[in-house]
Amino acid sequence: MKTFAAVLQQRGLPTPYAQSRPLVIEELELAPPGPGEVLVEMGAAGLCHSDLSVINGTRLWPLPIVIGHEACGHVREVGPGVKDLRPGDAVVFSFLPTCGQCPMCAVGRPALCEPGVAANRAGRLLSGATRFSRADGAAVHHHSGIAGYSQFTVAARESLVKIAGDLPMETAVLFGCAVITGVGAVVNTAKVAAGTSVAVFGLGGVGLSAVMGARAAGAYPIIAVDSLAAKLPLALECGATHTVHAGSDDPVLAIRELTRGGVETAFEAVGDPEVIARAFAATRRGGRTVTIGLPHPERNLILPALTLTAEERVLQGSYMGSSVPSRDIPRFIEPKNVSRRSGFFWQPVTTERYGRRY
DSSP states (O other): OEEEEEEEOOOOOOSOHHHHOOEEEEEEEEOOOOTTEEEEEEEEEOOOHHHHHHHHTSSOOOSSEEOOOSEEEEEEEEOTTOOSOOTTOEEEEOSSOOOSOSHHHHTTOGGGOHHHHHHHHTTOOTTSOOOEEOTTOOEEEEGGGTOOSBSEEEEEGGGEEEEOTTSOHHHHGGGGTHHHHHHHIIIIISOOOTTOOEEEEOOSHHHHHHHHHHHHHTOSSEEEEESOGGGHHHHHHTTOSEEEETTTSOHHHHHHHHHTSOEEEEEEOSOOHHHHHHHHHTEEEEEEEEEOSOOOTTOOOOOOHHHHHHTOOEEEEOSGGGOOHHHHHHHHHOGGGBOTTTSSBSOOOOGGGOOOOO
């Protein structure tokens, strides 16, 4: 069949992209789903920082490639062997297909699935196949096994999570990356306990999801930090109890003052080593810093080594929110957790309840 898709042909073009136009809309051939694969019509696709990292060359995926890794849609056809999905089912994509058999999957850490990572880096499906091609037969790669910026795509069954059909696509799409990554970092990676203090550095989609996850976990205080003042009011709506404008205040000093020594858990959702270091410095003795953002592979992190031992501080990574997509996406979407006000899960708190804010 034919499909129109946004294809990245050359990385590292200058911004603004509205002028350099790194993505080209092309009509591609899309082969039917093979064994264990599914044809999906896209319902919505998000623009995540990881997509921009592919465009600017920070992440070196093979070219040409149909990008887009945060997506949802409806099943249109299933390949041989797919028994639990049928045409019309609503699905959210997982940007890492999990094989269920490798050493990481076997110990309950599918976010680190080795065949899934290898397939993603090769721009192929879990089977090793590509289903996109140009008129001359040249293959076009899949971003993260999804290729969300296409009208239609073929994905491995392992890349799909069935959801209720009544959730709006523009809301469902957020659970494919932003929510599962941010909330998962709170509830799966850090296992934040009720009543403990949290700071979130970076208030994009993932950072705001971490704020909501902290609110759902019962953390207090929840301190939201960003260098852009315009992002702070939304963080309060999503559940933050305090905000710090890193563009005008020293966030480490502010957090230490608010918490009398530092938070118990800090989350970094920017992908910048300097911000990671600030988040680490904002934790108290015995505190944990969880890194969610993806820094440039050539950037290094410098921390005071003594604090890891003498103060028992922990620095921990979180990829895909340490999630099991088939378990976590449905439970994060659970209707009883959905806010009627915003469309996000978990009712945002009102700011009037809290006192001092930076």
